[in-house]
Amino acid sequence: MISNNEGGSGSGLASRNLSVEIELPKRFDPAGAQEYIKVAIDNVVSGLPDPDSLSHEQRRGIIARYTAVLEGNFIYWMTATYLSVHSSEGHAIIEDNLREEVRDNHPGMLRRFAVAAHATSTDVDRTAIDRELQAVRAFVARLAALEIVLMMAFFEGFIQRFMPYLADLAVRQGSHEREYTDVHSVVDLAHTQGLLDAFASELSFVHEPVSHATLFEGVEVLRTLINAIIRP
Numbered sequence: 198m199i200s201n202n203e204g205g206s207g208s209g210l211a212s213r214n215l216s217v218e219i220e221l222p223k224r225f226d227p228a229g230a231q232e233y234i235k236v237a238i239d240n241v242v243s244g245l246p247d248p249d250s251l252s253h254e255q256r257r258g259i260i261a262r263y264t265a266v267l268e269g270n271f272i273y274w275m276t277a278t279y280l281s282v283h284s285s286e287g288h289a290i291i292e293d294n295l296r297e298e299v300r301d302n303h304p305g306m307l308r309r310f311a312v313a314a315h316a317t318s319t320d321v322d323r324t325a326i327d328r329e330l331q332a333v334r335a336f337v338a339r340l341a342a343l344e345i346v347l348m349m350a351f352f353e354g355f356i357q358r359f360m361p362y363l364a365d366l367a368v369r370q371g372s373h374e375r376e377y378t379d380v381h382s383v384v385d386l387a388h389t390q391g392l393l394d395a396f397a398s399e400l401s402f403v404h405e406p407v408s409h410a411t412l413f414e415g416v417e418v419l420r421t422l423i424n425a426i427i428r429p
Contacts, residue, residue, distance in 0.1 A: 226400070227393055227394075227396060227397040227400070230347055230350075230393065230396055230412070231393055233413060233416070234347065234350055234351045234354060234389075234393075234416065235354070237351060237416055237420060238351065238354045238355050238358055241355060241420060241423055241424070241427075242355070242358050242359065242362075244424075244427075245359075245362055245427060246427070246428070248362070248365050248366060248369060251366075253370070256316075256366045256369055256370055257314070257315065257316045257370060258316075258322060258325075258429070259363075259366060259426065259427060260310075260311055260314050260316035260363065260366055260367060260370070261311065261316045261317065261318045261319065261322040262318070262322050262325060262326050262425070262426040262429065263363065263426050264307055264308070264310075264311040264316065264317075264318050265318040265322050265323045265326060266326060266330060266422065266426060267304075267307055267356075268304050268307050268308060268311075268318075269304075270330070270333075270334075271298070271303070271304075271352075272295065272298050272299065272303075272304070273337075274333075274337050274345075274348075274349060274352075275291060275294055275295055275298065275349060276295065277337045277338070277340060277345060278291055278345050278346055278349050278392075279291040279292060279295060280340055281340040281341065281342040281345050281346070282342050282346065282395060282398075282399055283342060283399060283402045284395070284398035284399055284401065284402065286394065286395065286398040287342075287346070287395035287396075287398045287399055290391040290392065290394060290395045291391075291392075291395060293391070294388055294391065294392075297384070301380070303377075303380075303381075306376050306377040306380065307377050309374055309376070309377070310367065310372070310374050310376070310377040310378065312374075313367065313372040313373065313374035314366070314367040314370040314371075314372040314374070315370055315371070315372075316367075316370065325425065325429035326422065326425045326426060326429065328425075329418075329421050329422040329424075329425040330422055332418050332421070332422070333418050333419055333422050336348070336414065336415055336418050337415075341415075342399050342402070343396060343399055343400075343403065343407060343412060344411065344412060344413070344414055344415040345415055346392055346395050346396045346399060347392075347396060347412065347413060347415060347416055348415025348416050348418075348419050349392050349415075350389050350392035350393050350396065351415075351416045351419060351420070352419055353385045353388040353389040353392060354385070354386075354389040355423060356381055356385045357381060357382060357383075357385035357386050357388075357389065360378040360379075360381050360382035360385075361378070361382065363378055364378040364379075364382075
């Protein structure tokens, strides 16, 4: 069950309050985890500001802050996910993801996308998301297998849903570069499911109860960072 409180009836970034309350699933299993992640992604996507209401600088800022987070952190976080898991299935799934990221130079795709949209990240953009970014890095450093796998499943699922919106912002900035958004609007669907499969494999290594609040801590700390990208 979700409670999504609007910050006002006007348009634009200032009118959106992206904080939500989500009822944790009753079941500690892949189906419950998948439902939680789906609801969390739906809520973030439904809270995206109307592109028609955004100024040139607001559009640029969203692209630039997204780039500042993804370009230098995604492979690092996925590597941490690989290091955290115990199952052979989990290792294989995450290794395939990492190989694709590196082999196809996804950071390079993102950089070209940002440059074409005249949205290269500045110190101001990086400062705007620094506190939330450091919180995610601190969480990732714990190498908590179940929690980080779910965090990355949420991230992959969000990215896939976010790509049409991000592409629209770039077009409004005068860009015709679509490789990054076209690729990730397709491959991240499979990546999300793969990580959920890895989560299912990791459950066999759990010998002590894990609270739901702990289980989804990574999802929530990353969601806070995504909200800072959208509405700093």
